[in-house]
Amino acid sequence: MKIHEYQAKDVFAKYGIPVPPGKVAFSADEVESVAQELGGKVVVKAQVQVGGRGKAGGIKLADSPEDARAKGEQILGMDIKGLPVEKVLVTKAIDIRDEYYVGITLDRDARMLVLIVSAAGGVDIEEVARETPEKIAKVHIDPLVGLQEYQITRAIFGSGVDITKARDIRAIIRKLYECYIAIDGSLAEINPLVVTTDGEVIALDAKINIDDNALFRQPELEKLMEVGADMDAIEAEARHKGIAYVHLSDGNVGVMGNGAGLVMTTMDVVSRAGGKPNNFLDIGGAATPKVVEDAFHLILLDPNVNGIFLNVFGGIVRCDVVAEGMIKAYEKLPRKVPVVLRMTGTNEDIARKMLEGTPLVYESSTETGAAKIVEMLGGQS
Amino acid sequence: MKIHEYQAKDVFAKYGIPVPPGKVAFSADEVESVAQELGGKVVVKAQVQVGGRGKAGGIKLADSPEDARAKGEQILGMDIKGLPVEKVLVTKAIDIRDEYYVGITLDRDARMLVLIVSAAGGVDIEEVARETPEKIAKVHIDPLVGLQEYQITRAIFGSGVDITKARDIRAIIRKLYECYIAIDGSLAEINPLVVTTDGEVIALDAKINIDDNALFRQPELEKLMEVGADMDAIEAEARHKGIAYVHLSDGNVGVMGNGAGLVMTTMDVVSRAGGKPNNFLDIGGAATPKVVEDAFHLILLDPNVNGIFLNVFGGIVRCDVVAEGMIKAYEKLPRKVPVVLRMTGTNEDIARKMLEGTPLVYESSTETGAAKIVEMLGGQS
Amino acid sequence: MAILADKNSRVLVQGITGGEGSFHTPRMIEYGTNVVAGVTPGKGGSTWQPEGVANPVPVFDTVEDAVEETGADASVIFVPKRFAPDAVMEAADSGIEVIVAISDGIPINDMVKVYSFMQHTMTTLIGPNCPGLVSVDECKLGIMPNHIFKPGPVGVISRSGTLTYEVVNQLSEGGLGQTTCIGVGGDPIIGTSFLELLMEFEQDSATECVVIVGEIGGSDEEDAAEFIPEMSKPVVAFISGRTAPPGKRMGHAGAIVSGGKGTAESKIKAFEAANTPVADTVPDIVRLCKESLGK
């Protein structure tokens, strides 16, 4: 789960990490009054859960409350990478001397957490890692042992930051780790961590991702969830319905199946057969008529979809039960597009018979099924 | 560092461990008013930092506030194993159904912490461990991993406690561990943990020892320190002076030296020579005249001491410096008892010369020194 | 012959009386698995015997008790996600040699801890969030469908569930039986990955060829590929998710291309560098296996 910058800053502040004074605003009026409150120059920042806000014009400096209002008006309602800007964070403008990067995340390959510190902050850290890896210090954290002081020392002295600020940065890193663990983070990032011209060290930006699997024990954070804030409308709808759906958006074939690996493979086979998968959709283990119906409905929300390929491996699930659900679901479809069904497993033959005379086309392998749907859609997409 | 039962209960309560309502009282008047406040039957318990209060008559049940005052009068001012009772804890009397034991401490041999649970509570747990070890469940805790739920399950199901109370006991154990770690405990013990006739689970007694080495980061707990509360007057005085001194109290020879192992060995050799060491005193690495003078003074506080054996191995310390300090210190002694000095190391010869003509007798080995002091005191003690 | 578990494995089920445990345990027994004990704290001393199960299974409060009383050496964990990390550590700490954790939805930070804990034990953990393993005609630790397996020379390791079944089913139908089939799990942090299992298969005299069913995300396929040139046996690889877009999680938490890592291309390249054929489709896997076995 992602949360907004202003929410992440609230979390940071709770753990004692210094952030610039500021407040979220939902309208140009509010932007002006927050700017008034803060006094002096302010920065107006679009709150959208996507990177590259700055380049997209979503972050602007304002000289006065009036100017802030004007900037707020420009930013609110913008569309950044498909996400509408509904709120902005207004913060006091900071005079920056240095921009650093500090982040904690999971290093999946090392099976450990990792602390990353770099003097090259304020830019895309992955790019820094690729171009100038020597500017980045990484230390792995065994969560049983916890982040130790010597590891922070290594990271700070290896990162190229101004070591006269080592004490402040050390304290912030300690708090960031404490925060990361306490909130079940999968990412806690300060980019940039700035040294101001007055020598203060402040988190100018804040990014927190929370492990979805851990939300059950993070009720306070779960409340911050905005379903759909980082996804498109169909994905948001799928999330509401509890269905694992990913939108690729530029394909003609809707793909669904049971099991993530099987669905991904099905997409690959459809693509190889000359079709273009429009989505990933995993109906999971319980292929009930209700789930299948919801799944069809979701897939058809994208008007680009003009055919569906459904691929089920019946391990414990019986094929006849699935077939029955499919037939019922199809009847309720708002748009009757061609549907190819590939099923294998218990009662495969019965299922096949049941489908005879329905608009649903049965195929016995993934490859022939994919070829069939592509053929029905008129060949190459 | 030990703290009193009433203080330990305050600490437990802070961590959410249920304790009976109660209050400390310093006079019979206060005992009566606390009993009044609590209502019903109360228990009046001597607050001394030593085991076996019950057997010594330091714990009494009272039916009424008047009775409580009477019991308070009896207990306040008692002497329990050499320690005067200056305060009592007055708590509401509890109707006990079962008495269990729950404790966390260091298992030095295993180099781990250990959780101990037993259905045989309310008595000396070491005796239970000796007589009926099967009644005790122990699990070792790796502090990097922390106490895990399965370990609590093992301890509870292995201990013979009423498992319908498992949930309550589990919660208390969790809190006890959290408390142990947070306060830098070396012992956190509930004996007995009782199940009341109403089915409640409550810590009826509370014992906490805190690691002296960790007091620097436990300022709140350090305030509870009562120097001397668990030691005799001379030991308390030594503690005030920052000198490592242990009183054996029934010997005739005062023993001092530099280094714990050497002093223990010196005591052993004095004993073998027929003397009886009255104390252990380690002057440590810095044998300054001031420290030596304080050390002499402490040793002589016990009138049983009628001779002193001082044993110094000069590793880096120079013998002539020590000798000079000794001579000066001796001049200021309130009681001029025979003193034998054994020193070895740098400038041994100079030191030997310096001592000629003084009342201080030089000897070159621990064995001859011990024999000398015993001889000077008239042979066998 | 098989790896990790066989007909002599004495199997314990943690969470035997729960929904998943009581559904799948009879199926494991039906497959021939020697289920010797169950664990549910508070139900120690009772037995568990659903319809169709011939012998009652004794239930214990702790894994320690179960191991002591029954000599259990393998465990299948069906307990809910909140209790699963503890269950894994309990099993490892009680001397269980092979643990299969079916439970899904375990928080990543919990699993990172469990992973670190497991490094200091002698126990092998398969999963979590996995279908388990089948040593063909010997035992099943998990939830795979019983009927798809046939005995034979192929070892199968996979990150998926149904896709594994698909592969196994087509191998069986194509006349290629299996030694042991293992679903390692779809989470970013899993107990045992391809590399360790490749090493096990290399040691197993009955296994003549190994199929790796990989997918996008992480670098476990790349790590495994590096070991293949040291093996005496042929390996056939398959990667699903070639059409998956970066930054989008494809179902399991593990299947995501992020920060430029974990792409299908990178994995295919790694296998090709190890002279390992990469199948384009599942039928292709069967064909390449046959070729590699000279059939």
Add this chain to the structure above:
Amino acid sequence: MAILADKNSRVLVQGITGGEGSFHTPRMIEYGTNVVAGVTPGKGGSTWQPEGVANPVPVFDTVEDAVEETGADASVIFVPKRFAPDAVMEAADSGIEVIVAISDGIPINDMVKVYSFMQHTMTTLIGPNCPGLVSVDECKLGIMPNHIFKPGPVGVISRSGTLTYEVVNQLSEGGLGQTTCIGVGGDPIIGTSFLELLMEFEQDSATECVVIVGEIGGSDEEDAAEFIPEMSKPVVAFISGRTAPPGKRMGHAGAIVSGGKGTAESKIKAFEAANTPVADTVPDIVRLCKESLGK
């Protein structure tokens, strides 16, 4: 020959610029120790050269840097107690093979953690709260007085400071030189105890006899005694604290008879059961060593 460290050891001093470090380092160098680096965070890049030291010692911010630049493989830690646990873990994590922690006053719970941490490394930790070790005429890692040692066939392990010096001094004066002398430390939790060091001495071809200077508290002497029958070399034991009363801490936190454990009697009995002579006095140690060496 010697155990743990010798003239080839490349020694790092953690806390070299502090009070203790700057006092004892010149004495280590004087003894012939090859001190290659110091660590003080924030002073990296500078050098340290007190009076009397011929070559400046480079100072680094981290042990990792020091190891990388100088190949340091042993470390002596003089940092204050608050920072000592971290310093030990840093050294172990940076690949240092032998750590001697002189620092005293470390909280027990910190040391229990450090002990657990060390179990998962290949590093040997001596101490904390110890005088360190001397491999005679090769190197000194610690604070023992330089002049008391003579080369010879006796290995010495002890829990004390000055008592160790006393024993070594009398051995030297009695014509019995030493291979390596080690003070393991007086705390309840120490990195390495008698047993492990006995095993090291058993492997060391130059050591012909081992002296164990034990004291009351814990069961390290008993554990060591159990190993002696398996040794090819004679051992002489000594226990101080026979007159110490139970429940009273004799100076170091480790020297206490508590809960009926750790008595001198128990330790003497254990050595006697292992047919190991127990000396009554320090001169007795010298005599028994001579006897055991047939001198």
